Amino acid sequence: MAEGMTWSIEEADKLTQAEVYGRVLTQLGEKDPKIIAMTADLAKSTKIGNFGQKFPERFINMGIAENSLFSVAAGLALAGYRPVVSTFAVFAALRSAEFVRTDICYQNLDVKIIATHAGISFGQAGSTHHCTEDIAVMRSFANMTVIVPADGIETGNAVAAAMDWPGPVYIRIGRGFEPPVNTTADYGFQIGKAVTMRDGKDITLICCGVTVLQAVRAAKILETQGLSVRIINMHTIKPIDKEVILKAVMETRRIVTIEEHNVLCGLGSAVAEVIVESGKACAFTKLGIPDQYVIVGYPEDLYNHYKIDADGIVEAVSALMGREIEADENWDDET
Amino acid sequence: MPLTQEDIKRLQEKAKDIRKTIVDITFTAGGGHIGGSLSQTDILVALYYKYLNIDPKKPRWEDRDRMILSKGHGGLGWAAILGEKGYFDKTLLKNFNKTGSPFGMHLDMLKVPGCDASTGSLGHGLGIAVGLALGAKMAGKKYRTYCVMGDGELCEGSVWEAAIIGAFHKLDNLTAFVDRNNLMIDGPTEEITQLDNLNDKFASFGWEVLRIDGHDFTAIGGAIEKAQTIKAKPTMIICDTVKGKCVDYMENDYKWHYGGLDSDMRDKALACIDNYYAKA
Missing domain, CATH: 3.40.50.920 (Rossmann fold)
Structure with missing residues (x-):
């Protein structure tokens, strides 16, 4: 593991964003017992299920209930846990916008959101599954930090940095087929520094x-x-x-x-x-x-x-x- | 332990004081959600003056019981209790609704000690309570989570999402209440939509359901204690209540969901409350 890095995955440059974050989150979960992974029937699609396989007792699948996904996450954060919630961007940012805003951002809770299938990455699925509005919505929420990683490696960096960053964070990634840009992970990724x-x-x-x-x-x-x-x-x-x-x-x-x-x-x-x-x-x-x-x-x-x-x-x-x-x-x- | 006659007398005295404070705040604030604050009062008084394991000097104590007011518009009535309990200087309540005040109509947990979650948008509280109860189970904590909902908010789909997941996780450390006053902003709940039969609805979602008179401390105490004995499922206590309880010109009138009082109305309301408890 390179100096200063909190995660290490072999050949991360060949993995998709979702695959990297699933593995990075699992590595972080080994060190931090307060991390809980949550989804709404998208464990496989989002790859947050990787965490669930390793830590089934710290994995919560809500079923297809995206609104309560975020209010329950807020409750878990109030109970002292550090929920990482993953679902499609269109559900996190649009369907559940008010739950994210009121339950998580307004209360400034330590909940991280990894929104997959953002933008037009699920292009064939049509506009019900596209999300070309999430940056707009999320950056308008006070207390929210918004990160859009370039590839798998940067997603790993973003997830690791988010867990060391106070308050709510929204990480926007694609469907998982996006080709890589970075070849190494130790380029000094810092939230807020381009x-x-x-x-x-x-x-x-x-x-x-x-x-x-x-x-x-x-x-x-x-x-x-x-x-x-x-x-x-x-x-x-x-x-x-x-x-x-x-x-x-x-x-x-x-x-x-x-x-x-x-x-x-x-x-x-x-x-x-x-x-x-x-x-x-x-x-x-x-x-x-x-x-x-x-x-x-x-x-x-x-x-x-x-x-x-x-x-x-x-x-x-x-x-x-x-x-x-x-x-x-x-x-x-x-x- | 069932409530003693002494307990009930003490709780009634508290409820009387809280109701009068609600009237006073409504007057000084220039208006407030008085109807629902008065309907929920006895449920909250039973919790705060008998059952909650809390310490107002340590509002963030991690082993405290949690209380989520999902019907956040009851914040006026909730603040009256939190102030009386000593979470903050209750004279600050004269600033309720005032510009720059920590007390808006819907309480903000980052500003009001004793407020365990910022509510006001309906259909959020039960999910937050489910998360808290689930967190307690995962951490092996013994605290209980209580959630007080309005009946109108049961129209929100997210309530039923939370009901499903709460039952699935067998959250017997979670007790929720419905303040069933039968009124929402625009009128009677059953004229606007169909909420009944609530007992069957929650029971079919896997909850233990109890139905009580929400103004009878013996019944409220009995239900809270019964819920503490239920294993492997959460409990929903549906409390039949009266919106505007104890103030005759407000009772069962949906127009008193939110309202303001002039000094004559305030005096009349205070007299109604005194009169009600004199007869009790």
């Missing part, structure tokens, strides 16, 4: 979750066109890393955000809030799912359709590079 995946001076791509890999692919294409592209993996949407955003505004003056979420109220909006409040000029584009219900399809096809894949990012960057902005000459004086 990871600069590569440096660049012409434009910055700010991404989270599955779009991190798409940004990496896009940057390689853009590099051949002579562009120096910075990539920021904004794995924590709340609290957002303002410093890294302002640095990108100052140093690249062009920013594209990319997210597998409604283009309203998600990562792009969170980044835009920081930029606007800075008062600095910046060419800016948000890529994401348009404000509509998503067509059915395989996720990779949908990323292409909604232009949040490498090709879409390249297209958006090209357009943004041609946009004129009024540079603020007094930047250095004001910062």
Whole structure:
């Protein structure tokens, strides 16, 4: 196990997000007897069942009862336990939104939520099972921390960090077929501190979750066109890393955000809030799912359709590079 | 141990004081959920002055019995009891509903000592109580969890989710109550929807069900004690109550779910309460 790490899984870069978190949680459960895993008839689909196989006495399957899933979790937290709750994002963030908000966030309880099948990762299932609204909902809840890991390794890091982080945490992952970006886990993951995946001076791509890999692919294409592209993996949407955003505004003056979420109220909006409040000029584009219900399809096809894949990012960057902005000459004086 | 005549007299005195405090707070607060606060009073008085294993000086004592007021709008009546028990300086209740006060209509557990969960949104309390009772079982703790629900909130599907899971886990350390005053905001429960037959509903969900007069301390005490002896399932005590109990112009009138009092109404309400207990 690398220094500073609380989990270790062989070949984690080859495992899905869900597989990694199931195993990491089980490792953490060995050290912390207060961890309880909970789900609502999705033990296998979410992989939280791994924990249940190892610690059946600390595993609670509610049946298909997502609302009470969160109120019972709140009760267990009030009893001194540390519940980790996993279900599909659409149920955690939308069906049970008020239970998460009132029972967990309002009371500021130590409950961690691992929401799987987020975004359009379950693309073929249709909009009843898509969730392109959860970042918006969860980041609006006071006391809630929101993390969108890029891949399996980062999910492991996020789960481990969340267990050392006070209060409610929402971790958003996909269905489990998302390809990896990271090759090692010891890159210094910290909640609230974005990871600069590569440096660049012409434009910055700010991404989270599955779009991190798409940004990496896009940057390689853009590099051949002579562009120096910075990539920021904004794995924590709340609290957002303002410093890294302002640095990108100052140093690249062009920013594209990319997210597998409604283009309203998600990562792009969170980044835009920081930029606007800075008062600095910046060419800016948000890529994401348009404000509509998503067509059915395989996720990779949908990323292409909604232009949040490498090709879409390249297209958006090209357009943004041609946009004129009024540079603020007094930047250095004001910062 | 069944309640003695002395116990009952003492509890009635407390209930009288609490009801008068509820009227006073409603007056000073500029309004409050007085009807349901008055209907729940005897259930809460029995718990707080006879049965709960609690220490107001140690509101977060980990082995204390838990009390979840799922009908969080009864917060006014609950705060009257918590203040009287000494969880906080009861003179602070003059600030009930006031801007910046720790006391809103629905109590916040992070602001009000003795409040074990922040309730107010209906259909949440039983699930929280199930979690607490389940946690006690898992940790080998002996404390009991009590939950007081309104009858109107039984329309919420989450109540029945929690009922299923509570029975499945055989939570015999959980006792819940329904304050069955037959009224919700818009009118009588049975005119708006169909809640009855509650006994059969909860029994079919696997709960021990007891039905009592929710204003009779002998019956309330007997049911709480009976619930403590039931093994392998939680108990639901359905308490037939009167909304606005003891204030004649409020009793059984759904319009007193929430209301304000001028000084004449307050004085009349206080006189009604005195009169009721003088006859008792």
